[in-house]
Amino acid sequence: METQPDHSRGMKDMRRTIPVDLCSSLLLLLSVLAADAATLSGYVRDADSSEPIFQAVVVLPGLRLGAVSNERGYFAVRGVPAGRHEVVSSLIGHETHRDSVTFGLDEDVRLDVRLVVEAIGLAETVITAGAQTQAERERTIQSAYVALPAIQLQQLPAVGESDLLRSLQLLPGIQSASDISSGLYVRGGGPDQTQILLDDVPLYNPSHAFGFFSTFQPDAVRDVQLYKGAYPANYGGNLGAILDVSQREGARDSIRTTGGVSLLAARVLLEGPSGEGAWMISGRRTYLDPILSALRSSGTDVPDYYFYDLNAKLTRPLSDRDNLAISTYYGRDDLDFDLGEAGTFFGVRWGNRAGSIRWTHLFTPALFSELTLFTSEYESTTSASFFETPVQFANRIEDVTLRGDLEFFANSSNTLTGGFRATRFNVRFDESFNQQQQLTLDLSPRLFEAYVQDDARLPTGTHVRFGVRVARFSEGARTAWMPRISISQSLTPHLRWKGGAGSYRQYMQLISTEGFSGADYWVPIDATVDEGRSRQFTTGLEWEPNRKYKLTAETYYTDLSGLVLLDNNRSVDSRASTSQDIFIADGTGHAVGLELFLEKRTGRIRGWIGYTLGRTRRSFNDVNDGRSFSPKYDRRHDLSVVGTYRLGHWRFGSSAVYATGQAYTPASARYTLRDPATGVPQDRVLAAPRNSARLLPYHRLDVSARRHLTLCGSEAQVYLQIFNVYSRRNEWFVQYDTDAPETEPTVVLQLPVIPTIGLEFSF
Amino acid sequence: MLTFGRCLTLFLACGLLACSAERKPGELFGSAESDVLVIDAQLLVGQPMPAIFLRRTADPRESYDLRMQGVIDADITIRSADGLTRYFADPESAGRYLPAGTVPVVAPLTEYELVATVGQERLSARTRTPGPLRIREVVVLDEKSLQVRRNLVLFSESADAFVAADNQVVYLDGLLETRLEPATGAAGYQLSLASLDLASDFVIEADFLEQDDYDDFEREGSSPVLDGAEGHVRMPWFAVAFAGRHIWRTYALDQNWYDFARTDPQTGGGGFGQLAGDAFQRPHFAVQGGIGLFGSAAVDSVGFVVLPAPGT
Incomplete structure (x- = not known):
């Protein structure tokens, strides 16, 4: 296939439009560097959905030149000599796209590529060229990294609704606290140590229904990137991991509707073109409340509960070099349990609001920039009254952030990135009992961060990503330098070694209820307590004998300090106002483990087997007599087997997990x-x-079956999902009763078998 | 090489076999810490040296009989700067010890050391008593405006405070607040509420309560520990279940009692509840050679009568 490239946009035109008042001296320098070579640049998008494709590989095989598309699907290859060259664009799961492009002398060529999702059984035979498979292995140098398209996660069995976070819990190195928890415990870290981003905006509480569901509507998610550790310098803020979720931009060709109905909730997504851009709006809401209301009217004491989500995004090109994206998220959970007498009620409300405006600008084809203004707000209120004795916990955190990023595709061997992030937080936490104000926190810290990073591909087959991030936090006037590195070395054509290390800081602390997540609270660490610090090291081998299979073996070690625990032993009327009043501080810990991950990525049967051998310890002077202990989520063994199978109009899915019992x-x-x-x-x-015994091993099998059909002329799927097929009543926690002479331990069990049905449609 | 499908089948078969694992109740206990000495002694400022208890822990797998746990052959003394108090075993109650001879009164701001010797075992603990505690006033506040409606009559003002009109309190009407003169050397405060009329009716009434709930209500209860930083302590109405005379005691605690009460999972909790999850922890015992509590407090109290709410 031959594509007619757009030759009209020359370098001189681009340079004329550089707004000098916005450029730093660095930017000007980079622009000048970019000016003396011909450049191939453009966007890689999915042919069907028009969504940008991240980490697609674009190579000119004959020249050994290439680039990897960034999160917006943008790529640039500099130094292309004049002549006619083949351009090959690829990404696993998509058909390889080939173009033949003619380059003039010092000419910049724009080539927008649309990749088609591959057909079943095709992929095994398409890719044979050595140069190309070599390039594909370059698509990620980052160790401890997983990139998953949303569609893959949607096809896994779930309870009621397909759920992003629950699906991620099936990956090695990631655990859950319980069947009702969507919290991510990554490589021995608690849920607060994983930062969750939606279109670059942090979400403080990504859960609905006390953790049963995550806030991510499956239809609205485009792709997911998970850095399980040693994440690069362009991210910051947390000790452990990064989950970066991108919302869909929307269809650019026609208005489409996608939706679904399950036993618990209904959702709908509308998308369509907006000029040369796209828009998307989606919503989801539970309809438990009428059922609960009916139960209440029949005399049963049940609470009133609902949650909903709204996602919206608008993407519009402003010019050939400028794009504007506006996205927003709003979600709310509301539980009310009013017993209607004796002044007794219980209510919990929590929710996130997030919004961002992102301006993408190409200073030159090789110099990509983004300026983003975003805000995220989380509010959580627990109100209760027991016989006219009111209790209230209220937490509100909001941040406003200005973020700028530059990405310079210097040449096929180097991509330089740099940027800054300036955030102002407003945090308030109030606790009152019996109309007496108790704990009060009211802080407005500021965090300024900047980073530089270079992705260098060396002729030896080594790929190095080195960066440093500096953070300045106003509480305690702390400054931290955090170097980070990832190295990937090709050992044989099919075997690659990866390693990574990094230093991390965390200034915000989550106060969460053990076992489930609902009305969690976030508070900043103030000057009275050290911030959380971690150093992460990871190394492993990646063996990719062909496109079908990939085996990864990776070890990790994380060293933690400055950990805090909520001090449950403080007096109930404590007028605490500082971190040292609220937390048991100065904790240390470590996590070490080995992960094995075998993926089958093509064909009718796809899936993975993941295994983790792990050990996690924590130590606090004031806990457990100062002796180290395993946190609840420490798991020695964790095995998951996940598979999907396509047969005609049917798609079957299953996931099985086995894990050491919790401590x-x-x-x-x-x-x-x-x-x-x-x-x-x-x-x-x-x-x-503390935590010196183990619950019985956890295991569970989930299965699902989906049938594609045509409904009123539209595509639809009906599905049956069975959670915990053999109804294994896994243990949740143990409690003791001393009322009788025989001390009676009671094991509280987790969920039994739960079948659900649903319908999904699109037109 | 195993195919992916075969691996999956093998794993599922293993998983299903593993389902047969069942938990035996005895497995849910940790390594037994039986026969550890347990001291139970609290000194109250201004009151005579109290009876104390010395027992042993039992293996939780075995049926528990409190009488079998009492230590009957201990040599126990409590020493202070003012002298030594010897204790003797109460023949009527295994593990109970009574002060011998002339029983001294517990002095404020004084250090006491308890030593119990049983054969080769030695248990010891120290407490420093707080200064005296005095309730300055007890008021009924309007629940909306938080303005004082009236003052209750204190025992220091009338020996028969229970009959005072101001001490007749209607259930759920207003907020009861005690205002203290903070005690010197107190680490914190704790409250207790006792219903004195053992046959009185419930004032608590709600359709959502089952008979079992009513059976579980106790006539005496205590609060978690309090800082009492401003000397104002409010009584939560959920602590009251019965009509009739009540006595509301406020304790100014020494460090041992304060640390024990704030770390005691029996009165604390959170998350999964009291005796589960991270809330289930070993309390802070300031005892060498055993566990338990040797603490001290100063106490003052107020009496009032709870009347049922109108229309109940």
Whole structure:
């Protein structure tokens, strides 16, 4: 296939339009550097959805030149000599696209590529060229990194609704706290150590229904990038991992509607063209409330509960070199349990609001820039009253951030990036009991960060990404330099070694309820307590014998310090106002592990087998007599097998997991002490060292079946999903009862088998 | 080489076989810490040296009988700068010890050391008593404006405060607040509420309560620990379930009692509840050679009568 490139946009035109008042001296220097070579540039998009494709490889095989598309699908290849050259664009899961392009002397060529999702069984035979497979292995040098298209996650079995975070829990190195938790415990870190971004905007609480669902509407998500550790310098803010979720931009050719109905919620997504751009709006809402209302009217005490999400995005090109994207998210959970008498009720409300405006500008074809203004707000209020005794916890955090990024495709061997991020937080946390104000936090810290990074591809087959990030946090006037590096070395044509290391800081702390996530609270660390610090090291081998299979073996070690725990032992009327009043501080810890990940990426059967051997420890002077202990989510073994199978109009899916039981604190003795304030004897159990025992191993099998059909002339799918097919009642936690002479431990169990059905449609 | 499908089948078969694993209740306990000495002794400022208890822990796998846990052959003394108090075993109650001879009164701001010796075992603990505590006033606040409606009569003002009109409190009407003169050396405060009329009716009434819930209500209860930083402590109405006379005690705690109460999972909790999850922890015992509590407090109290809300 031959594509007629657009020869009209020359370098001189581009240079004329550089707005000098916005350019730093660095930018000017880069522009000048960019001016003396012919450049091939453009966007890679999905042929069907028109969505940008991240990490597509664009190479000129005969010249050994190439580039990888960035998050916006943009790529640039500099130094292309005059003549006619073949340009090959590829990405696993898509058909390889070939163009023959004529380059003039010092001419800049714009080539927008649209990749078609590959047909079943095709991929095994298409890719044979050595240069191309070599290039594909270059698509990611980052160790501990997983990129998944949303469609792959949607096809996995789930409870009620397909769910992004629950699907990610099936990857090696990622655990869940329970069947009802969508929280991510990545490589021995708690959920607060993973930053979750939606279109670059941090979401403080990505859960609905106390963690049963995540806030991500499956239809609205384009792709997901997960850095499980040693993440690069262009990200910041958390000790462990980064989950970067991109929303769809919307269809550019026609108005389309996608939706779904399940037993729990309904959702719909509308998308369409807007000039040369696109728009997308989607919404989801539970319809449990009428059911619950009916139950209440029949005399059953059940709460009123609902949640909803709204996502919207508008993308418009302003010129050949400028794009504007506006995106927003709004989600809310609302639970009310008013018993209607005796002044007794319980209510929890929480939700996120996020919005961003992003201006993308090409100073030259090789110099890509973004300026983003975004805000994220999280609000959580728990109100209760027991016999006219009111209790309230209220947390509100909002941030406003200005972020700028530059990406310079210097040549086929170097991509330089740099940027800044300036954030102002406003955080308030109030706790009151019986109309008396207790804990109060009111802080407005500021965080300024900047980074530089170079992706260098060396002739030896080595790919190095080195960067440094500097952060300045106003609380305590702290400055931190955080160097980060990733190295990828080709050992044989099919075997690659990867390694990475980095230093990280975290200034915001999550206060969460153990076992489920709902009305979580976020507070900043102030000057009285050290911020969280981590150093991460990861190394591994990636063996890719062909496009069908890929085997990754990776080890990791994370060293943690400055950890905090909520001090549950402070007095209930404490007028705490600083971090040291609220937290047990100065904790240390480490996580070490080995992950094995075998993927089958093409064909009728696709899926993966993931295994993690891990160990995580924490240590606090004031906890467990200063001895180190396993956090609840420490798992020695974690195995998952995930597969999908396509047969005609049917698509079957299954996932099976096996994991070491979670750690818990057992009772080691029984004794009697009087309640000192009443003198009444109380039978008690004595806690053994913290988390010194294990629940039974966790295992579960989920299956799903989907049938494609035509409904009123439109494409549709009906599905049946069965969660926990053999109804394994996995253990959740243990509690002890000392009412009888026999001390009775009770194991609280997790979810039994849950079948759900649903319908998805698009037209 | 195993195909992907075969791997999947093998894994599923293993998984299904693993389903047969069942939990035996005894497996849910940790390594037994039985026969550890447990001291239970609290000194109250201005009151005579109290009876104390010395028992042992039991293996939680075995049926628990409190009488079998009492230590009957211990040599126990409590020493202060003012002298030594010896204790003897109460023959009527295994593990209970009573002060011998003339029983001294517990002095404020004084350090006491308890030593219990059982054969080769030695248990010891120290407490420093807080200064005296005095309730300055107890008021009924309007629940909306938080203005004082009236003052309750204190025991220091009338020996028979229970009959005072101001001390007749209607259930859920207003907020009861105690205003203290903070005690010197107190680490914190704790409250207790006791219903004195053991046959009185419930004032609590709600359709959502089952009979089992009513059976679970106790006539005495205590609060979590409080800082009491401003000397104002409010009584939550959920602590009241019965009509009739009540006594509301406020304790100014020494460090041992304060640390024990704030770390005691029996009165704390959160997350999964009291005896589960991260809230299930070993309380802070300031005891060498054993566990338990040797603490001290100063106490003052107020009495009032709870009347049912009109229309109930």
